[in-house]
Each structure stands twice: as structure tokens, then as C-alpha cells.
Amino acid sequence: MLRVGLTGGIGAGKSAVAKRLAERGAVIIDADLLSREVVRPGTEGLAEIVAAFGAGVLTAGGELDRPALGAKVFGDEHARRTLEGIIHPRVRTRTAELTRAAAPDAIVVNDVPLLVEAGLAPSYHLVLVVQTDRDLRIKRLTQLRGMTAAEAAARIGAQTDDGRRRAAGDVVITNDADLDDLHARVDVLWRDRIVGFERNLRTGRSVVNTHDVRILPADPEWPVRAERLMARIRHGLGGDADVRHIGSTSVPGLPAKDVIDLMLSVRTLAEADALAGRLGEIGFPRRAGEWFDNARGTPGLTWPKRFHGSADPGCEVNLHVRVAGSPGWRFALLMRDHLRAVPEARDAYAAAKAAWAESFQDRIGYAEAKEPWFDAEAQAADDWAEEVGWQPGP
Template identity: 75%
Template sequence: MLRVGLTGGIGAGKSAVAKRLVAQGAVLIDSDVLAREVVAVGTPGLAAIVEAFGAGILTAGGELDRPALGAKVFGDDEARHRLEKIIHPRVRDRAVELTRAAAPDAIVVNDVPLLVETGQAPSYHLVLVVDAERDLRIRRLEETRGMTADQAAARIAAQADDGQRRAAADVLLANNGTLDELHAQVDVLVRDRLRPFEEHLRLGTAARVGPELRIVDPDPTWPEQAARLIARIRYATGDGAAVAHIGSTAVPGLPAKDIIDLMLAVRTLDEADALAERLGRAGFPRQPGEWWDNARGLPGQTWPKRMHGTADPGRPVHLHVRVTGSPGWRFALLMRDHLRAVPAAREEYAAAKAAWAAEHTDRYTYGEAKEPWFDAEARAADDWAEESGWRPPE
């Protein structure tokens, strides 16, 4: 099943997106609803809150008096963290139960207001963030929740800022227009990305990257996108996994195909094979067949590796799994760092890319045309490494 994290600042319209996703067939797990369930009368959660904050946070009927509790924790970081330690683990455990109960082909959407603040983004296959202009959010809170402008601004300020949420977003849904416009965004997202993503994930297949060649201008968000993908890979394989952003999208200012290249370093290929299932469940299925690196500087020699793609049709990814210390592992890191450090080499590569792209219309012949350049780059990068004292990052 596909697990989607949904979040957004208060007043942005997250609930409207959640309702539309449900109308499109998604299974919704609402953290706000679960947060109420886990502190209902008679639950261990409510007992823990009473122990932490006193019986004064109960109504006459023994239920949680939310305004009274809110008065104790709002503006008090220590008290808020104490409350979060009680509620958040219980909500996560209940969400796991509901997720396991969903159908194998389900799109499970977890509506989590504090997804960014609690660091949960890497645990989902995809994160959707609903965004809206601050003044519009304040006006909505005044109209729908009866808040004053100052109260609304304070609630907004208490959450993660817009920049933090946007950095966590694989998909940013702008909700500055009409409800119909928002629904149209959601419908396209479900049709073109979420449903194909779920199918690829369930079947263990990678979304196809077409053969057509398209070199695009540098995207300043490529490193940010790579960081989100790396966090997912580390969540799936272990926090200590050595994952690096490599290739042209890792070099600021360099035009490239809009494909994020990542590299996972392993001690042996047996270790790579043992990780394949976990990577597949995380959305990075193994590519079939045998894959080899040319050993630059060692003519005629090759080195085996494993290749994984992505089940997400909206973000092409190549995940190279290489043995630490292998020629391919070293060259990927050296070339990236050489091009980052030497503007002339980067500009020469950009000019060569433009020339190759003018001559070739598909990725395959374009790749073949680059081979002589890679050999020359290997020699130039080695010279630079010796002069600069470069060593592969640990």
C-alpha cells in the first residue's frame, strides 16, 4: 500500500484536501481524531495526562477539558513537550494498527498536523503539504473558528514555519483560490501520481523513465529533493546508511536531466542484496538485470553494482548501490566534488552537454556520446585530487 503523509499549517485547507482524497478512494487516518480517541475516558492516555497535569484538566463528567489543558501548555514549551510525549506515541501506534488493517492496494493518507515538527516525514512514501498565504489563513481562522486576528497569528506562529513545511513537501498544494481549484489539483495528483505510485509499489516495479532526452536548467531545489529521498532511504535501511547525492543534479549551476542520482554505499554486494526488499518497500524497487561500472582509468575492467529506481512516477530517481572503495564509488564522489570545486571543469561539461543534446534525441545515444568525456574527466579529476589532497568523504 502507498503511505502518504498530509500536513499543512492551520487555516491552509488541509481538511479540505483530506476530504477530497477520501472522495477519490483514499483511506484516511486522521491524527486529530486519534488524538481524541487515545485520551478518551478510561484510557491509559487520559490517566497519564491527569498524572502529569493534575485533575483540574478534567470536566465534571471525567472527560478531558481541552481548554483547561490548552491553557496549561500553550506558550509553555516544557509543558507542551510533556503532553506530546504522552499523546504522540499512542497516536502513532494506533495509526500503525489502522494502516495494517487497510487493503493491500490502498492509498493510506495520514493527516498529521505536526508531521514536520515531529520529524515523521521520512516514514511516508510521499508527503503532501497544503499551503496558503498567511493573511488568507488568518482570515479563514477568523471566519470559521471565531478567532481574533491576534489569536490566529499566535496559532500560526506556534507551528513550523512555511519554509520548514515546504522543505518537507514532495507535493505542494497551493490553496489560495477556490475550493474547485483545490479539488482539481487533488484529482490530478491522484490520477497521475498516487494511483500509479501505489501500483508500482505493490508490484515492485519502477516507474518508467522514457528514452527521450531533455536537458533542463539547474533547479536550486534538486539538493533539497535529494535530501528528502536520502532521509527515506536511511529510514528504511538504518540511520547510519551512507547515502550521497551524486551526478549532475548534485553540482550547483549545472544543467542536467531531471533525474536525481543517489548512491548507497555497502560493504559487499551480498549486503546490497539483503537490503533490496527494504528499499523496495520504501519505494525504491531494484532494477532487473546485471549492472556494471566502467573502472575509469583501468581500461577493459568493470565493477558490478546494483541499481534501484523509484515507484514514484512524479520524481525520477536512479539509486546506485556500490561497494565502498570500488572504482565506481570513488569516481562518482570524485567527479561530483571536482565539478563543484573547479568552475572551468563545470563550464566545460555544461558546454559539452549542450553539444551532445543538440546531436542526440534520446538518452541512450546521448550517454554513449559522453563516454570519451568521462575518461578525460577521470584523468583531470585524479590530477585535481592529488593536487588538492581530496579524499572520499566518510
């Protein structure tokens, strides 16, 4: 199944997005609703809250008095963390139960207000962030929830900032217009990305465009996107997984195709094969075909590796799985670091890319045209490495 994380600041319209996704067929798991469920009268959660904060947080009927509890924890970091330590583990347990109960081909959307603050983004295949202008959020909170402007501003200020949310989101849904506009945005996302992502994930298919060659200006979002993808891989394989951003999108100022190249280091190719299934489960299916790199300067020989892509139609990825310390592993890092350190080499590569893209309209022809340049780059990078005492970087 496809697991989608949905978040957004208070008043941004996250609930409206969740409702529309449910209408399209998604299974919605609402963390706010679960946080209420786990502290109903008679639950261990409620008993633990009373033990921590006193009977004054209960109504006359024995239910949780949320305003009274809120007054105790708002602005008190220790109290807030105590409350989170009671509620969050129970919500996570209930979320896991509901997820396991969903169908194998389900699209499960976890509606989590504090997804970014809790560091949960890497645990999902896709993260959606709903974003709205701050003044509009304050207006909505005053009109729809009865807050004063000062109360609304304080609630917004107590959450993480929009920039941090955007960095965590694979998709940012802007909600500054009316409901029809928001529904249209969600519908396009569902049709063009989410449905295909689930299908690709279930069938083990990676997305690859072998035809269109478009060289784009350097985009500062490429490293941000790479960080999200690497965090997802580390979460799926274990925190010590060695995955790095390589290729043209890892070089500041270098034009490139809109494809993120990553490299996962392993001890042996047998280890790479053993990881293939797990990588597929977290959204990076193995890509069929020959698994090797051109052995630079050694005609007729190749360097073995394994190769994965992305199941996400909205994010093309080349995930190279190479043995740490192998020639192909070394060249990938050396070329990246050389182009980062030597602007003349970077600019020469950029000029060559533009010429190849002009001459070749398909990616296969474009890739073949690059080979002589790569051979020359291999020699230039080796000379540079010897001169500066280069060691592989992160």
C-alpha cells in the first residue's frame, strides 16, 4: 500500500484536503481523532494524564477538559513533552493497527498536524504539505473557530514555520483561493501522481523517461529533494545506511536533467541483492537491465553495480547501489567533488551538456555522446585528486 503523510499549519486547510482525498478513495487516518480516542473515559491514556496533571483536567462528567489541559501545557515545554509522551505512543500504535487493516492496494493518508515537528516525514512514501498565507489563516481561525486574532497568531507561532514544512514536503498544496480551486488541485495530484505511485509501488515498477532530453538551469531545490529521498532510504534501511547525493544535481550551479542521482554504499553485491526487496517496499524498485558502469580508461571492461529507480511518477530517481571503495563508487564521488571544487570543469561540462542536448533529442543518444567526455573527466579528476589529496566526501 501507499502511505501518504498529510500535514499543514493550523488554519491552512489540511482537513479540507483530507476530506477530498477520502472522496477520491483514500483511507484517512486522522491523528487528531486518534488523540481523542486514546484518552476517552476509562482508557489508560486518560488515567495517565490525570496522574501527571491532576484531577483538574477532568470535566464533571469524567471526560478530558481540553481547555483546562491546554492552559497547563501551553507555553510550558516540560508539560507539553509530558503530554506528548502519554498520547503520541498510543496514537502511533493505533495508527499502525488501522494501517495493517487496510487493503494491500489502499492509499492510506495519515493526517498528522505535527508530522514535521515529530520527525515523521521519512516514514511515508509521499508527504503532502498544505500551505496558506498567514493572514488568511488568522482570518479563518477567527471566523471559523472563534479565536481572537492574538490567539490565532499565538497558535500559529507555536507550530513549526512554513519553510521547515516546505522542506519536508514532496508536494506543497497552496490553499489561498476557494474550495473549488483546492479541490481541483487535489484532484490533479490524485490523478497524475498518487494513483500511479500506488500502482507502481504494488507492481514494482520504477519511473524512467528514456526519450525527453531537457537540461534545466541549476535548481536549489534539487539538494533539498535529495535530502528527503535519502532520509526515506535511511529510515527504511536503518539509520546507518550510507546514501549520498551524486551526479549533476549535486553540483551547485550545474544545469541538469530533472533527475536525482543517489548512491547507496554496500559491502558486497550480495548485500545489494538482499536489500532489493526492502528498497522496493519503500518506493525504490529495482530497475531491470544491465547493472554496470563503464570502466573508465579500460576499454571492454565494466564495473558491476545494482540499479534502482523511483515508483513516484513525480520524482525521477537513479539509485546506484555500489560496493564501497570500488572503482565505480570512487569515480562517482570523485567526479562530483571535482566539479564542485573546480568551476572551470563545471562550466565546461555545462557547455557540453547544452551541445549534446541540441544534437540528441533522446536520452540514449545523449548518454552515448557523453562517454568520451567522461573518459577525459576521469583523467582530469584523477589528476586533481592527486594534487589536492582528495578523500571521498559525504
